[in-house]
Amino acid sequence: MLSYMKIAWKYIREYKKRSIAMILSIALSVFLVVTIGSLSESTRVLQINDAKKDSGLQHVRYDGVNMEQVNKIKEYENVKKVANSFYYDGWNHESGLTVNILGAEKNILYMESNKMKVGRFPTKSNEIAIEEWVLNRLRIPHELNQTIKISLAENGEKKFKLVGIIENNLDKQSVGNLEAYVAFNDDNLVGREEHIYSFVEFKDGLNYRNEARKLGKQIGVKDEKRIVLNRGLLAAMGELNAIDWDLVKKSLFLMVVGGMVIYSIYNISVLKRVQEYGMMRAIGSTKKQIIYVILSELFIVYIIGVLLGILLGVFFTNLFKGSTMSSGLFTEIDYKLDIVVISRFAIGLAMLTSFGSILLSAIRGAILVNRVSPVEAINRSTQDSNIKFKERESFIEKVLTIPKKVSYKNLRRNKKTIIFTIVSMAVGCTLFMVQTFKTELWTRDWKYRNSIDKSQMYEFRLNVNEGRPMKEGYTTEQIDKISKLPQVQDLSFKQVLYSKLKINKKILNGIYGKSYIKFMNSENGFLKDLGDFSFEGVTKDEMIIRNTILGLSDRDLKSLNKGLKEGQIDIDQMKNELVAVVHIPKVNEKGLYFDHTGKSKFESALNLKVGDKITVTIPKEGYDKGIDTARLLAEHDKSQYIDQEFTIIGITDVLPDKDGFHLGTDLAPYLFISGNMFKELSGIDKYRLVRVDMKDNYTEGDYKILKEEVQKMSEIIPGTLLEDRVEWLKEAEKSDITYDLLKNSISIILIFISGLSIYNNINYSLMSRIREHGIMKAIGLTKKQFRKMIGFEGLMYGVISSIFSCIIAFLVEVGIFIYYAYVRWSPLLLKEFFIDWKSFLIVIAINLSLGYIATIGPRRQVDKIEITDAIRAIE
Structure with a gap:
């Protein structure tokens, strides 16, 4: 060998x-x-890590267990780690923010993929640990061993010593979920012995779903609802494997x-x-x-x-x-x-x-x-005996000079070579053009969506807490004050109203609508603590469901008009008449708004069209009294509500903005009306959603100043959610650059690989005809004519490859556009086909260049060979 x-x-x-x-x-x-x-x-591993940060490292959580069951869990042979916690109390801060205080073991930080920044985890009854960002939000200095007076919702005022500062949990921070930890001990556990949450991580390589049920049965947890699988983590792990x-x-x-x-x-x-x-x-x-x-x-x-x-x-x-x-x-x-x-x-x-x-x-x-x-x-x-000549000239041959005519005949004679060459080049070039088209297609659609509401890309967002009375919000004067800051480029502000819709059951969209109502009324749909999602109406055909109303400015209404699936917005009409634009959630046959398989068909939950009447029902006096909004909407007593009928003038699949709390969930229908009609309907002239756009090319100093001013504004109304998206926007910009780099690298390498084939094919095709070239030179073909003839043949390869590549790419691009614009469950909003001429011109230039470059070597080699030697050559 x-x-x-x-x-x-x-x-x-x-x-x-x-x-x-x-x-x-x-x-x-x-x-x-x-x-x-x-x-x-790598991204799938990071997806698992992200799921761990978002929902924890535990494979399962057992709710409402006692210490005896906790001990059995710890003794189970297939358990890797356990962390136990319980709800201790609510901290009613003077700022109006509510902090959930949890009694927990130190392992809870492991389960949350978090760790201590400084200090230690609480072990004594009067000790507490708090995340860094929560301290900032509460304006508490970062000093260990300080004593903090805490007003507890159930146990009055109590003093705690700050013994640890925990690193920020970005997922909790992004949604404003304020938490603090006290020790998991007998003193703090009094009265909560039967309400422990046990977080369990199993050993590697097991069937975690089966293990969770097996352990639940062993410790005596019979109710399946108390065995809470970490579905996000398990799904991510399943995708990895x-x-x-x-x-x-x-x-x-x-x-x-x-x-x-x-x-x-x-x-x-x-x-x-x-x-x-x-x-x-x-x-x-x-x-x-x-x-x-x-x-x-x-x-x-x-x-x-x-x-x-x-x-x-x-x-x-x-x-x-x-x-x-x-x-x-x-x-x-x-x-x-x-x-x-x-x-x-x-x-x-x-x-x-x-x-x-x-x-x-x-x-x-x-x-x-x-x-x-x-x-x-x-x-x-030689294969000369197999070559057949046609005496009749084609139209193209009649207009060509003798040298070019010879090149053209050689192309027709070597059909296999030219087909192979064209296909080789078309693969890489077509991929490049198609990828460029897809990128531009989504970029245009993304820009169009953002033009509907540019505020989605603003750096800061204020959202008044759902627990605050509906009449509370930011005044025009407060908004004008922050808009005049030199660091601010633009502001967006919207009015919010939690309300209900009266609908006829006939407008439920078949199985999609019925399953939607069923899902929203389940524990996975609408939070039960906030009441039911739907209520029975006065008649058997009537149903009442939750919804949210947004009051928009003239500018926002004009932008929203771009995103309408049906209808047309007349701003004057919206300001003076009871008309509205609606957004209806799309769900699959199970009533779900998501599907990990990507195979489900999604339809609107309600059958509504332009011209239909829709009835909004709001409390008669509730908003004026300023009572708890959640409690007000949790039930429905007809005598306590008034109805207002609106005519639908537009339907949109795009939700330009939303309230970020459970009562304003985007799983429920949204109505968009003018600011004038909003005030007339509710009597409210304040704004609960405010977005702040920082000026372009801002400095770190500008960011710090504006962040401080926005936080001060958030503190005007206790409990207001503050979002800071500066770092997220920076990472998103970096990710686009990385994506373009990788995508273009793939295309360039494929074109290069194809180019190797083309170069060799053309090179061999020309070098294998040395005798033919020698004979032509012998009968009078000059060096200049010979070079032109060879160059023309190479360019012909390039031209034919370019035409083939462009036709194939165009057909594929048309198919892609039709799929994403009309077939896909989440279609493009901007349904405008285009031709990306830049990619076509680049491909044409590459093909022509490759075709010509491939002729340089053979041309020089033939020039060096004597005519007699060339004629004697047999290939």
Whole structure:
């Protein structure tokens, strides 16, 4: 076997250019699969980590257990870690904010993927630990061992010593979930012994769902509702362990592209050395031995290419560490790649697909060599006898000069070569154009959506707490004051009203509507603490459901008009008449607004159309009295409500803005009316949603000043939610850059791989006709004419490849547009097809350049050969 390897190595060294081209083709294909697969697996690992941060490391939570059951859980053999907690009390801060105080074991921080920043976790009854951002929100200095007076909702005022400051939990911070921890001990547990929450993480490699039920049965938890699976984490872990079919498809695609290049290059290489193989067989080598030489050569090329590709993939993947991957590339969420995982599956898949492509080339090469007899191989017999000439000229030939006419005939004669060349180039170019089109398609739609309400991209957001009376909000004077700050570029402000809709059951959209009402009334839909989602009406055909009304300014109404699915907004009409625009949630047949499989069909829960009447029902005196809004809406007594009928003049699938609390959930219908009608309906002229846009090119000093002013504004109304999106917007911008870099790298590499095939095909096609070129020079073809003829032939390859690539890309782009605009469950809002001329022009330039460049080598080589030598050459 060693002798075959030596011969194969000599062939590799003899045909360096072609060997390097094959190695590069394999290496780049492997590189792409390893890079894409590793980045995909990295984001999926980060998705698990994100699920752990969001919902905890526990696989299951057991609600309402006692200490005896807790001890049994700790003794269970398959348990890795346990953390127990209970609700201690509510802290009513003087700012109006409510902090949930939890009694917990230290392991609770582990379950939340968090840790202490300074100090320690509480162990005594009068000790407390608080997150850093919560201290900032409450204006409490970051000083350990200070005594804090806390007003408890159930146990009056009590003093606690601050013994620990916990690192910020960004998920809790983003939604304003204020929490603090006290010790899990007998004193604090008094009266709560039967209300412990036990968070359990099982050992690796188990069926966690089965283990959760098995342990629940063992400790005596019979009610399934008290066994709360961490579905977000389990779903993410299931996706990690599942086969990445998207990567498999990409790998097969790359195998086809890389395989075509290897196939093309190696077959040309075999044709060039047919004489050598013939001599080997003439002196006694068997067909089997020739095949061993071919396999040995390709095996060496394969090993070098695969190793180089893996090393490049590992190196390139690590370059992305610390960057943010954009939405839509591997997941629907942006993830910062703090962890980089090199995917073993991707490496194995890359090796397998590359082996498949090179094996096919070896088989083809072996068949080609062994089909020719030793005598024919040694003599390198010409195929001139098989060439057929047509005497009748086509229209194109009539207008061409003699040299160009010869080039044109050669193109028609070498149909297989030209087809192979065109297909090779079209693959990479089409992918580049299609990806560019998809990116531009989503970018245009994203910009259009943002133009409906630009405030979605503003840095700060204030949302008055749902617990505050509806009449509370920010006045025009308060809003004007912050708008005059030099750090502020723009402000957006909206009125909010929690209300109810009276509907006829007939407008429920079949199974979608019925399932929607059922889901919203379940524990997973609308929070039971806030009352029911739907109520029975006066008649059997009537139903009352929760909804939210937003009062919009003229500017916001004008923007909303862009997002209408049906109807048209007349601002004067909206300001003076009882008309509204509605947004109805879309759900699947189970009444759910989400589907992890992506296979569900989504429809509007209610059958409403432009011109229909819709009745809003609001409390007669409730808002004026300023009582608890949640309690006010939890029940429905007809005598306490008044009705107001609106005519629908528009329906939108886009929710331009929403209230961020449970009472204002976007799972319920939204009504948009003018500010004038809002005041007339509710008697409220204040604003509960305020967004602040910081000026462009702001400094860190500008940010700190504006953040302080916005926080002061939030403290005017106790309990107001404050969102700071500055860091999030920065990461989103970085993720777009990373996405573009990776996407364009994939396209460029594919074009490069295809380019290797094209260059070799054209190069060989020209070099294999040395005799023909010699004869033409002998009968008077000048050097200048010869160069033009060769250049014209190369450009013709480029022109035909460009036309083919552009036609295929255009057809694919039309299909993509139709799917995303009209078929997909969440369609494009901007349904305008376009042609991205830049990508088409780039592809045309690349094809023409490759075609011309491929002729330079053969042209120079033929120029160097004497006419008599060229005529004697037999190819």
